[in-house]
Amino acid sequence: MSFEHAFSEAQRAGVYRAIHERRDVRSQFLPDPIPPAVLARLLEAAHHAPSVGFMQPWDFLVIDSLEVRRQVHDIFIRENEKGARQFSGERQQRYRSLKLEGILDSPLNLCITCDRRRGDGPVLGRTSIVDMDLFSTCLAVQNLWLAARAEGIGVGWVSILDQGELATVLGLPEQVYPLAYLCIGYVSEFLGEPELARKGWRQRLPLAELVHANGWGRGVTDDELRQALGDSCRP
Structure with missing residues (x-):
């Protein structure tokens, strides 16, 4: 076997550490701002994700406006109540005890979108599986997430949102889908295990x-x- 293209042992350890210590952060955010140079590195990492047909369907909406974040938080409150009602008994009580977002707690929010019309005509590699643009954008999210962990920055994905309402709040064009709404910031700690595992919701x-x-x-x-x-x- 040939290992000539492998990273050094220390470099490999850093990659695997970021993967294993990445967490969905909701309640450990600090108010410290993210320096512009650090944010630029995170966005650059996201922008270097692979994409079908090299279409690069993502855009990045950096949201520091408290007013915009309050509007998004209002959407979360309504959707979270709907979500809670889908469970019953002890499961619903446990659901309601979980903190599932950090929209107002984190110093910065970021929405990563997918422009479903980007590219001229048919997109190479997307002619059979039309959702490859969405999958590609998910890779950009993961790139950013791992880079953030390496920088000591926490990320939390808020999935309990009505995407149509979110698109309206952010003024997105019709063809642009708000794929990932992220809360980003430095944190007081990274938990030793995923929070849902620690709270007994599910285990790996x-x-x-x-x-x-x-x-x-x-x-x-x-x-x-x-x-x-x-x-x-x-x-």
Whole structure:
């Protein structure tokens, strides 16, 4: 095997650390502003995500206006109540106890959008799976998220929003979809495990149960790989 293109051990450790220590932050935000140079690095990382047909469908709406954030927070309040009513009993009580956004707590909000008409005519690689532009934009979100962790900055994705109302508040063109509404800022701590796992909502599934070989439901056959997958799921 050739390792000539691999990162150094320290560099690899940094990449894997960012992946494993990335958290969906909701309640640990500090008021400290993000320096413009740091924000530029995060946006540059997001902009270097891969995209289908190299269409780069994303735009980045940087939101520091308290008035705009209050309008978005109002949307969250309404949608969160709808969400709570979908559960019952103890599950609903636990849902209501969770803090699921940091819209007003974080010093900065960022909306990453997807322009579904970007590119001239048919887009290479999108002729069969039309949602590849959305998937590409998700990669930009993840790039930003990992870069933010490396910078010591927390990110929280607010998914409990009515996208139509959000688009109206942000004045988005018809073809532009508000894919990810993010809360961003320095934090007092990064939790040792995902908050929903800590609060008992759900736990991480064992990786060994999720890997299939050459078709659904067929376990991996290599003994060393199977052992490694099992070891990776242990504390």
